Amino acid sequence: MLEMTLDKSKVQEFLRLLGQNRRLFAPVKDRMGTKFSEVADPSLVCLDGLNTNLSLKEVVFPQWETLYTFEEDQANEVKLAAQETLLFGARPCDARALELLDRVFTWEGIDDPYYLRRREKTCVVALACNTPGEACFCSSVGGSPVGEVGADALAFDLGKQLYLRALTERGEALLKEASTLTEKATEEDKQAVQQAAAEAEKQLQPVPIPEDLAALKESFDAEIWEDLGQKCLGCGTCAYVCPTCHCFDITDETKKGVGRRVRSWDSCAFSLFTLHGSGHNPRTTQAARYRQRVLHKFLYCPENFGEAFCVGCGRCITNCPAGLDLRAVLERLGSLAKVT
Amino acid sequence: MNQVEETLRQEVAKLLEDGTIDVFVGHEAASLPLKTSPCFVRSPKEVDRLVWNRICTSNLATYLPQLFKRPVGLKGEWTPPKVGVVAKGCDSRSIVGLIKEKQIPRDRLFIIGVGCEGMIDRHSVGRALGVVGLADAKVDGNSVQVIGTDGREKRIDIADVLAASCRECQHREAVLSNLTVGEAPSSAPEVSHYANVAEFESKSPQERWEHWVGELSRCIRCYACRQACPNCYCEECFAEETAPKWLGVTTDLSDVFVFHLGRAFHQAGRCVDCGACVAACPQGIDLRLLNQKINKDVEELFEAQVSLSLEEAEALSSFRMEDDQSFMTEP
Incomplete structure (x- = not known):
């Protein structure tokens, strides 16, 4: 080359x-x-x-884009x-x-x-x-x-x-x-x-990454999530500065019969992220929402795509207003996995 | 360890031991330099996690309402916990506000007040470093020794990197507490109150518009400002309501303006200028200017500051015959 x-x-x-x-x-x-x-x-x-x-x-x-516009029944x-x-x-x-x-x-x-x-x-x-x-x-x-x-x-x-x-x-x-x-x-x-x-x-300091997916699955009900969830403010900063977070929402914006369908970034830290039309929300606590963010990256993505969805850029760490550090979380998860 | 930190730990250990409180909300060291993280201590054995220093920036009042909410799905009896919290002047004023707005019960709170000389703004330190990151930092008296990721060292006066709200702060001690730790803060505010607003008001409407277009076009709608704010406890924020839908989901200026102006109006007569929104913003937007403008108006119109005591009624939730009524128009 x-x-x-x-x-x-x-x-x-x-x-x-x-x-x-x-x-x-x-x-x-x-x-x-x-x-x-x-x-x-x-x-x-x-x-x-x-x-x-x-x-x-x-x-x-x-961050957002219009998928299509509509006028009455015409898209x-x-x-x-x-x-x-x-x-x-x-x-x-x-x-x-x-x-x-x-x-x-x-x-x-x-x-x-x-x-x-x-x-x-x-x-x-x-x-x-x-x-x-x-x-x-x-x-x-x-x-x-x-x-x-x-x-x-x-x-x-x-x-x-x-x-x-x-x-x-x-x-x-x-x-x-x-x-x-x-x-x-x-x-x-x-x-x-x-x-x-x-x-x-x-020059890079190694961070132990939990790779035992079965053990990560076991961590679902671990106390660590309660502990982290109570610190998490529930903002979308980590997801929005993350280069691999890709969740989006789709919204119709209508005014007098004319409108557009918009796709925009979304974050699993938001309490509305999983709110159903019925009013039921399967992720009732910030602990469950914080867990989703970490497990999506380090358990579900390895299962679906063969790799963790984290490239180690550290943006979620430097920008977290609550001082949460993904590296420390991974370390704790890893030691948890060893115990179980 | 400083004296305040040591005493704080001792007091918290006692409170947990004798059952006065079930949980204590304080600050602990975070992994990055010049950063702390809120910390929830439930056992006397854990009190050594607590720190007190010039980077305890978070307004801990934000974390209190959730502790008094009945856990979702819990069946049977539930008694809300007894909660201890360490409070700077601004935290304590937010706590007063939350008590008055009935979000937290006074009788289940134990407030440890600590005098505050002002907190370091990490964004300002970042700006002093330029485009490189902060590899290490050590606070030493009135200055902070920083090392950039490029290896370069620099000594910065804390006065130069104080949070803007701390520079103007007039209430450096807790206005409500069960116990105070440490001595009264020595230094007085160095910048006159509302200096930023006065400067902004002197600009032309066009300049003011351009200022906000510039600032708010940076917004990424992450809602860190809202989530870090003790006053933003609404179960459903107007920004996310769907019926009626007040604003769209985009970062179009019209959507972003409606969000920030709407939030500022909801803060009218309630904002204690703790600066949590500014510290939380990943884009470094100075939202404080909006809230301070409204605070200034409230102070001028009603001769009142926000949330200074439990007894006194808040300017915008009470009525006095002598209140300014110049805004009223004849039908």
């Missing part, structure tokens, strides 16, 4: 060139650190931050067009999350056209992490700070230059578009990359 380097002084030019025929999303500075945002001016792109405060799932799975389809899109500087955990979302939105052969129209037009250039963020644990959940899953190309920050490696045909085609700005990677560059990768992986 194609391996090249780009002098960092040319990054803006590189992005301007690639952004000519597509929408460009990249991290930019924000009051909360950095945010993944559509950029018209590449000089705003900031590659020095670690994880953006919000994940990039918004690009392929927007009007929304045109499913999407523009070519480049996600530049996504961290490997976020790129991997896209691969997990792909599995949900194509599950059992049922394709979600609203998701796929954007996803199919999306090219991801991931930027490997040299140092972990404050709550990172990607390597404990099957990822890596230099991981390639979900990305079309992977970049390394080597100080004066970016090293770029194409991972897919789409990534290779993209990098070739800017070949006037790049140089072929030397053996020295490749060695530097290997060293950076080893350094990055070394």
Whole structure:
């Protein structure tokens, strides 16, 4: 596969060139650190931050979208067009999350056209992490700070230059578009990359992840959930900043016979999440709702998709207003599993 | 361990031992630096979990109403628990408000008041660090030594990263308590009350509109502000009502504005400016400005501040002949 380097002084030019025929999303500075945002001016792109405060799932799975509009008994389809899109500087955990979302939105052969129209037009250039963020644990959940899953190309920050490696045909085609700005990677560059990768992986603190699914199932009635549930405020922050949470609600918004059907993010932490039309709610307590969040990620998803739906980005940890830490929860669950 | 923390633990152990309380709500260390987590202590053996420091930001009053709710599905007799709680000035005012609004029973509450010099705002520390994360931090007197994830160290004056509401706080001691621990706070507020509102009021309507468009376009509708707020205990929030449906589910500005303005109006005459909504917001939106504007109006119109005592009636839930009536129009 194609391996090249780009002098960092040319990054803006590189992005301007690639952004000519597509929408460009990249991290930019924000009051909360950095945010993944559509950029018209590449000089705003900031590659020095670690994880953006919000994940990039918004690009392929927007917080809300109109599925169709209606007028009395007439439904009007929304045109499913999407523009070519480049996600530049996504961290490997976020790129991997896209691969997990792909599995949900194509599950059992049922394709979600609203998701796929954007996803199919999306090219991801991931930027490997040299140092972990404050709550990172990607390597404990099957990822890596230099991981390639979900990305079309992977970049390394080597100080004066970016090293770029194409991972897919789409990534290779993209990098070739800017070949006037790049140089072929030397053996020295490749060695530097290997060293950076080893350094990055070394810095991460391992978190024990409970992998015994039968034991996790047993934890359903464990006291730990009551303990955690009483702290949980029941907001949707963890789910909304999570790159793999994908639950949504569908609502009709009508005004005098004219309306639209809207799909919007939802969170299992909300008390209304499972409220039935009858008034019955099978998850009556915050403990049950918090349990759902953790078990969905670490028990039901492994059962359904063969992998836990957590990429270890740590956003739920840094943003939880109640100071809940998923890593500590997993550790407690693991020790519970050993006892039972 | 500081003196307040030590005394607090001793007192809580006694209260649990002699059966004065069944559960104590306090703060415990969270895994990330400069973060604490609410903690529910049910046995004297657990009191060492309790901490008291400059990062006990949460308003613990938020956690009280749920403790007095009969568990769903429980059959037979149920006695509500006796609950202890540690309260800063703002927590105690929220507790007063909740008692008056009949969400928690005074006679089953044991409040330990602690004087507060103001809490560190983690978002401000983050902004001081820039785009990198916070790897470690140590509070040392009036400053905090922080280490970024890039390895760089920095000493920050706590005064520079105090929560905005703490800077203006006029009630640094609990207004209602069964017991107080520690000494009265020494420092007086350094910023004049409603300074932020006065500055905002001086702007043109266009500027004010642009300010809120900028702020509220950041909202992701996670409801962290609402959930962290002790006043937002409604079983069903207007934001989620379906009949009538007051607002849609999107992050369109019209939906977001209706939510935040609606919530602000529901806080009128009730908000104690604890800053929990600001601390909880993952997007760093300064919602406080909205609530403070209404607080200022209430104070100017009715010469009253919110929830200072159990005895005094709240401005917006009582009527006096001399109340300002200039807003009334002739039919």
